[in-house]
Amino acid sequence: MADKVVEVRNLTKRFGDVIAVNDISFSIDEKDFLILLGPSGCGKTTILRMIAGLEEPTSGEIYLRGKLVYSSEKSIFVPARERGVGLVFQSYALWPHMTVFENIAFGLRVKHLDNTTIKQKVREGLAYMQLEEMENRYPQEMSGGQQQRVALARMLVSEPEVFLMDEPLSNLDAKLRLEMRAEIKNIHFQTGATTVYVTHDQVEALTMANKIAVMNHGRIEQFDHPKAVYKHPATLFVADFIGSPTINKIKGKIDAEGSGGKVKVSFGNFSILTDYAAGGVFGRDKEVVAAVRPENISVVGERGKGSPENVFSCEVNTVLPAGPETILKLKLGEIGLNLLITQEAEYRKGERVNVYIPPEAVLLFDSETGKLMEK
Amino acid sequence: MFRATIRKPHVIISYILLFILLFIVVIPFFRMVWDSFIWHFTDIRLARGVNPGAFTVFHWKRIFHSKLTRNVLIEPLFHSISTALGISILAMTIGGMLAWLVTRTDLPFRKTIGTLAILPYVIPSYIHALAWLTLFKNDRIGGAAGLFQFLTGVSPPNWISYGFLPIVFSMSLHYFPYTYLLLSAALTSIDSRLEESGEILGARRSYILRRITFPLVIPALLSSFILTFSRALGIFGAPYFLGSPVRYFTLSTQIYSNITNRVPAAGYILALVLIAISSTIIYFNQKIIGTRKSFVTIAGKGFRTQLTPLGKVRYPALVLIILLLIIAVLTPIILLVWQTLTLYPDDYSLKHLTLLYWIGRGGTEFAEGEAGILRNGAILKATWNSIKLALTASILSGFFGIFIGYAVVKGRGTKLSKLVEQTSFLPYLVPGIAFGALYLSLFTNRIGPIPALYGTFFLVALVCIAKNLPFTGRAGITSMLQIGSELEEASEIAGARWGRGFLKIILPLSINGAISGFILVFITVMRELSLILLLVTPETRTLTTMTFRYQEQGYTQFSSAISVMIIVIVVIGELATRRLTRKSAI
Numbered sequence: 001m002a003d004k005v006v007e008v009r010n011l012t013k014r015f016g017d018v019i020a021v022n023d024i025s026f027s028i029d030e031k032d033f034l035i036l037l038g039p040s041g042c043g044k045t046t047i048l049r050m051i052a053g054l055e056e057p058t059s060g061e062i063y064l065r066g067k068l069v070y071s072s073e074k075s076i077f078v079p080a081r082e083r084g085v086g087l088v089f090q091s092y093a094l095w096p097h098m099t100v101f102e103n104i105a106f107g108l109r110v111k112h113l114d115n116t117t118i119k120q121k122v123r124e125g126l127a128y129m130q131l132e133e134m135e136n137r138y139p140q141e142m143s144g145g146q147q148q149r150v151a152l153a154r155m156l157v158s159e160p161e162v163f164l165m166d167e168p169l170s171n172l173d174a175k176l177r178l179e180m181r182a183e184i185k186n187i188h189f190q191t192g193a194t195t196v197y198v199t200h201d202q203v204e205a206l207t208m209a210n211k212i213a214v215m216n217h218g219r220i221e222q223f224d225h226p227k228a229v230y231k232h233p234a235t236l237f238v239a240d241f242i243g244s245p246t247i248n249k250i251k252g253k254i255d256a257e258g259s260g261g262k263v264k265v266s267f268g269n270f271s272i273l274t275d276y277a278a279g280g281v282f283g284r285d286k287e288v289v290a291a292v293r294p295e296n297i298s299v300v301g302e303r304g305k306g307s308p309e310n311v312f313s314c315e316v317n318t319v320l321p322a323g324p325e326t327i328l329k330l331k332l333g334e335i336g337l338n339l340l341i342t343q344e345a346e347y348r349k350g351e352r353v354n355v356y357i358p359p360e361a362v363l364l365f366d367s368e369t370g371k372l373m374e375k
Numbered sequence: 376m377f378r379a380t381i382r383k384p385h386v387i388i389s390y391i392l393l394f395i396l397l398f399i400v401v402i403p404f405f406r407m408v409w410d411s412f413i414w415h416f417t418d419i420r421l422a423r424g425v426n427p428g429a430f431t432v433f434h435w436k437r438i439f440h441s442k443l444t445r446n447v448l449i450e451p452l453f454h455s456i457s458t459a460l461g462i463s464i465l466a467m468t469i470g471g472m473l474a475w476l477v478t479r480t481d482l483p484f485r486k487t488i489g490t491l492a493i494l495p496y497v498i499p500s501y502i503h504a505l506a507w508l509t510l511f512k513n514d515r516i517g518g519a520a521g522l523f524q525f526l527t528g529v530s531p532p533n534w535i536s537y538g539f540l541p542i543v544f545s546m547s548l549h550y551f552p553y554t555y556l557l558l559s560a561a562l563t564s565i566d567s568r569l570e571e572s573g574e575i576l577g578a579r580r581s582y583i584l585r586r587i588t589f590p591l592v593i594p595a596l597l598s599s600f601i602l603t604f605s606r607a608l609g610i611f612g613a614p615y616f617l618g619s620p621v622r623y624f625t626l627s628t629q630i631y632s633n634i635t636n637r638v639p640a641a642g643y644i645l646a647l648v649l650i651a652i653s654s655t656i657i658y659f660n661q662k663i664i665g666t667r668k669s670f671v672t673i674a675g676k677g678f679r680t681q682l683t684p685l686g687k688v689r690y691p692a693l694v695l696i697i698l699l700l701i702i703a704v705l706t707p708i709i710l711l712v713w714q715t716l717t718l719y720p721d722d723y724s725l726k727h728l729t730l731l732y733w734i735g736r737g738g739t740e741f742a743e744g745e746a747g748i749l750r751n752g753a754i755l756k757a758t759w760n761s762i763k764l765a766l767t768a769s770i771l772s773g774f775f776g777i778f779i780g781y782a783v784v785k786g787r788g789t790k791l792s793k794l795v796e797q798t799s800f801l802p803y804l805v806p807g808i809a810f811g812a813l814y815l816s817l818f819t820n821r822i823g824p825i826p827a828l829y830g831t832f833f834l835v836a837l838v839c840i841a842k843n844l845p846f847t848g849r850a851g852i853t854s855m856l857q858i859g860s861e862l863e864e865a866s867e868i869a870g871a872r873w874g875r876g877f878l879k880i881i882l883p884l885s886i887n888g889a890i891s892g893f894i895l896v897f898i899t900v901m902r903e904l905s906l907i908l909l910l911v912t913p914e915t916r917t918l919t920t921m922t923f924r925y926q927e928q929g930y931t932q933f934s935s936a937i938s939v940m941i942i943v944i945v946v947i948g949e950l951a952t953r954r955l956t957r958k959s960a961i
Contacts, residue, residue, distance in 0.1 A: 079867070110870040
């Protein structure tokens with residue numbers, strides 16, 4: 001089997017008493033687009049910087065294409081300049097005293113390429129990023145989007161083995177961000193370069209990555225394909241972090257068996273049927289959190305005669321129409337429910353509506369561990 | 376961990392800087408303390424049983440507990456404190472009013488006035504003192520009388536010519552721009568929304584000024600008072616020219632006369648007293664006001680402020696300010712220029728005006744054969760020395776500052792970084808004359824492999840570099856903070872070694888930011904007197920120290936002419952700064 005492009009083993013980083021990265025291991029293959037996703041301070045940027053060689057880990061090992069570039073035990077630390085990685089910074093880190101041309105050429109000059117080659121490569125990079133007319137400008141004379149392109153071009157021309165990107169889109173406005181997202185995905189498609197990308201934007205992660213590592217408090221909560229992360233969040237944290245509006249969480253207890261030997265969860269005066277098979281770990285009175293994605297709940301007209309199960313009468317609290325879709329905030333007893341609906345319908349505050357929660361859409365999490373329970 | 380730390384270049388730089396700082400700041404201090412505890416050869420005149428080089432508390436006893444204590448310590452201390460208090464109160468009143476008028480009212484020509492208002496601070500402080508003498512000198516002490524006596528025939532009493540009043544008055548005129556700058560910065564940085572909220576709630580202008588604006592600038596006000604006070608405490612030129620002739624001594628002039636009268640240990644002890652007082656003051660400024668300062672809502676941006684209409688007093692205020700500027704800037708310069716043109720020091724009549732002191736050939740008929748300053752080899756040499764010194768000191772301390780900034784900013788949060796920052800700040804606590812004394816005490820004799828540096832240009836340059844480190848270090852830190860670590864990391868990612876990244880990225884970027892700091896040091900050194908006075912020899916003397924000598928010997932025309940030259944050079948420097956950086960060097 002071919003070597004992993006990036007492999008991290010038991011990586012830990014402490015800043016004084018704070019553990020920023022806690023014993024993390026993962027690996028990615030050729031052409032992978034890995035996104036490290038998590039809230040600020042979860043350690044995702046620290047991991048990226050450790051892979052780049054800008055931060056020295058406290059312990060663990062890092063391999064790049066099978067070559068050991070860091071090992072605490074063997075006292076190996078290959079400096080950033082010798083690791084052959086490219087990095088796009090959040091702030092782009094373009095050198096303000098150099099023209100666009102010089103910015104892009106810097107890495108090539110360091111490699112002592114001859115001037116003709118440098119010129120040719122820089123021009124290619126500029127053309128690739130549609131910056132042909134810009135080579136004599138200074139970074140501060142350009143828009144944020146253009147600076148971003150220069151930063152990408154600077155990384156591309158040095159042909160690194162791994163692309164590293166640290167929240168590259170977070171300084172752009174919403175529209176430009178969408179464009180650049182497509183552009184970066186396209187670059188990845190064309191170059192096939194293995195990429196590690198850091199972001200706190202879950203939409204960015206879901207749309208661009210083929211692997212996502214969801215991080216929290218220095219640990220990876222889940223390392224999986226984007227779809228799996230969305231549909232089968234390993235922990236309550238992942239379920240909560242991914243998806244907008246956020247997933248509905250209902251705290252309850254496992255009740256008596258429902259129809260067909262499936263688990264029922266009771267909360268307040270209500271109970272909800274799931275498609276988890278009863279028995280085993282699902283003992284009576286076990287505390288669980290039932291989670292349902294907002295788009296999986298639907299408004300139903302009259303209380304359906306055939307399946308009175310899982311139909312609830314709620315009060316409309318807030319209506320947030322947003323173009324093609326509408327977010328409904330409902331009250332079910334003491335609990336708030338978020339719905340994402342695409343029907344064109346008018347709702348008024350205080351109005352009562354019936355909603356249906358399909359049993360198969362309910363995910364159960366163990367209240368104690370926060371982990372997703374197996375069906 | 377050790378391996379990781381040692382590899383970081385900023386850590387290595389920190390250690391190198393600390394090592395240098397140890398030599399140019401820390402060791403001189405301890406050497407001076409030590410020197411105050413030993414017998415010196417010259418002490419043979421003072422006591423019996425003198426054993427040069429041996430330990431003694433004789434000098435400390437002599438200063439703190441003897442018949443001399445009153446004259447050597449108590450009175451000068453009292454004079455230092457009272458003049459410093461007077462100067463800072465007067466300067467703060469003038470500077471504060473001016474700051475408010477310029478930043479917050481509809482005073483006419485506010486911008487121009489704002490620019491002109493810092494000029495008194497640009498010219499060397501002792502020039503105000505010399506101008507005062509030119510105007511109000513009387514003939515009782517000896518020497519030529521001033522313009523006032525020439526015009527009116529009345530000899531001014533001593534309290535007008537010398538001592539407390541003239542020192543306070545002339546130095547306030549020098550220091551008010553300093554308070555003006557600090558306060559106008561504070562005033563412009565107040566978020567105008569704070570005042571507008573008051574207005575929305577129905578408060579009147581005067582009420583807002585009293586209850587919102589004023590309380591907000593109180594910390595800046597206190598801070599500028601304390602900073603002015605600590606600077607005024609160490610001034611040397613003015614109390615020397617205006618105090619010493621009537622035996623009105625301050626600590627700094629006592630230090631000078633003790634050292635020149637060959638009782639260095641006494642001078643060192645007084646320098647330590649002066650250092651102790653100014654460090655205490657600055658410490659309290661940092662501790663107490665430094666924390667309170669936080670509520671001045673500095674956002675870095677100029678807010679649109681509503682200007683208070685002055686109404687009827689608009690023009691009277693303008694006239695007052697113009698008068699102030701005439702007194703503080705124009706008069707001293709005119710007086711000095713006039714003085715340079717007088718044939719006899721006390722004869723200001725137009726028919727006796729002459730250019731002899733500027734371009735005279737130096738015959739035997741006057742000034743003991745000294746040629747006019749534009750033909751005088753010694754003076755041209757001093758000019759060259761001054762420029763050479765200012766250039767050397769500003770370039771070297773500027774680079775030093777960049778490295779300090781790099782080490783401090785890269786190591787942010789570590790003890791090492793703090794240590795470098797604090798050590799480089801130490802010279803700020805030491806008044807110029809005392810700093811000169813430190814160097815005199817350390818470098819007069821050879822220490823190990825280092826030869827005696829006294830009398831060399833290197834020593835004079837070194838003291839100027841060290842004394843200005845707090846400013847260039849600050850400037851270095853500020854500009855390094857603006858650079859951002861990612862720019863350097865990006866070069867590392869691109870495959871560049873540390874040296875290349877530093878040369879190609881850090882240095883070009885920080886030099887841009889450091890250039891105003893560089894010119895500030897140039898101007899400061901150009902007008903420096905007290906710091907280098909004890910260290911220069913005829914070989915290394917500068918324009919400022921020549922002024923001092925000529926003034927001492929009564930050749931007021933020469934001293935005035937040299938002062939005029941210094942003003943010209945310094946003003947050119949200041950204008951150059953504005954050209955280059957669009958802001959003032961001060």
